[in-house]
Amino acid sequence: MSKPLIRVEGLKKSYITEAGDLEVLKGIDLQIWPGEMVSIVGASGVGKSTLLHILGTLDRPTTGNVFFNEIDVFSLNDQELAQFRNKSIGFVFQFHHLLPEFTALENVMMPAIIGGLTHEEARVRAMDLLQQLGLSGRLEHRPGELSGGEQQRVAVARALVMNPEVVLADEPTGNLDTRTGNELFDLLKRLNSEKGITFLVVTHNEALASRCSRIIKMVDGRIEDPLS
Numbered sequence: 488m489s490k491p492l493i494r495v496e497g498l499k500k501s502y503i504t505e506a507g508d509l510e511v512l513k514g515i516d517l518q519i520w521p522g523e524m525v526s527i528v529g530a531s532g533v534g535k536s537t538l539l540h541i542l543g544t545l546d547r548p549t550t551g552n553v554f555f556n557e558i559d560v561f562s563l564n565d566q567e568l569a570q571f572r573n574k575s576i577g578f579v580f581q582f583h584h585l586l587p588e589f590t591a592l593e594n595v596m597m598p599a600i601i602g603g604l605t606h607e608e609a610r611v612r613a614m615d616l617l618q619q620l621g622l623s624g625r626l627e628h629r630p631g632e633l634s635g636g637e638q639q640r641v642a643v644a645r646a647l648v649m650n651p652e653v654v655l656a657d658e659p660t661g662n663l664d665t666r667t668g669n670e671l672f673d674l675l676k677r678l679n680s681e682k683g684i685t686f687l688v689v690t691h692n693e694a695l696a697s698r699c700s701r702i703i704k705m706v707d708g709r710i711e712d713p714l715s
Contacts, residue, residue: 490557492653492685493519493542498551500537511537513708515551519653524679524686526696529705535689536657538705542687543655544572556652573602577646577654585630585641591617592626595644602649609648616644620674636667643674653685654678660692672698 498515501508511534519525527535540546542553544560553560555575563571585594592613599609617626620640630638639659646654656675660668672695678684690696704711 489521491518491554492521492523492556493517493687494554494557495542496552496554498538498541498553499549500534500541500546501549511708512541512548515710517703517710519685519687521652521685522679522683523701524676524699525688525701525703526699527687527689527703527705528691528693528696531691533705534708535705539655539657539687539689543576543578544568573598574649575652577649577651579639579642579646579654579656579659585638585645587630590627590629591622591633591637591641591644594630594641595648598645599648612648613644616647617641620644634667635663636671639663639667639671640674643671643678647678647684651684653687656686656688658689658691660690660695668692668695 495515495517498512498517499510500512501510503509515538527538529535537546541548544553547561555571560568560571585591586597589597592610595613595617596606596609599612600606604612614626617623620643622637622640622644625633625637625641630641633641642659654675659675660671663671675686675688676698679686686699688696688699696702
């Protein structure tokens with residue numbers, strides 16, 4: 488059997504508040520395997536987004552370890568961690584976070600340019616992805632000129648431009664109507680099955696979660712069934 492892509496051990500996260508320490512994650516043990524499409528479900532406030540942000544190295548745990556291909560990612564220095572994040576992890580958020588002054592093509596090119604590709608290499612890669620995602624006629628449109636579903640597809644293209652090993656999606660359909668949300672999820676499923684991209688998706692939508700290969704339920708900062 489292959490090794491896990493992501494391995495989490497004893498993960499805890501607390502924040503300092505005026506009322507004292509707020510413990511959000513209370514000891515997470517988790518394995519994500521290459522090619523999986525995993526959903527994380529649970530009520531608001533149980534720590535789903537916090538877990539995703541730590542797995543994406545956007546935040547650091549209070550205690551515990553995250554191994555990515557057996558590398559302890561939080562042993563890396565800040566520069567190494569930024570390079571790892573750019574090359575290995577793609578992000579899709581509920582609110583797409585596209586830069587409004589740039590075109591769809593430029594938004595998708597940006598991580599590739601930051602990652603060291605030439606302008607032309609980034610352009611070719613971004614154009615190819617946008618065409619694959621049905622946006623060939625929207626390359627020069629700015630986010631404000633795109634529908635919500637189109638903006639999220641641009642965000643998906645941006646997440647994929649560095650050929651990451653895993654895409655972390657935090658409520659990617661949460662700001663879309665039902666039909667558009669289903670279409671976006673169809674797209675993620677297709678990318679998972681055809682390209683073997685590993686997806687970890689936080690969602691409140693139980694119908695969409697049930698379409699993933701595995702469901703992880705969080706309750707009060709913990710995984711309800713640690714064997715799942």
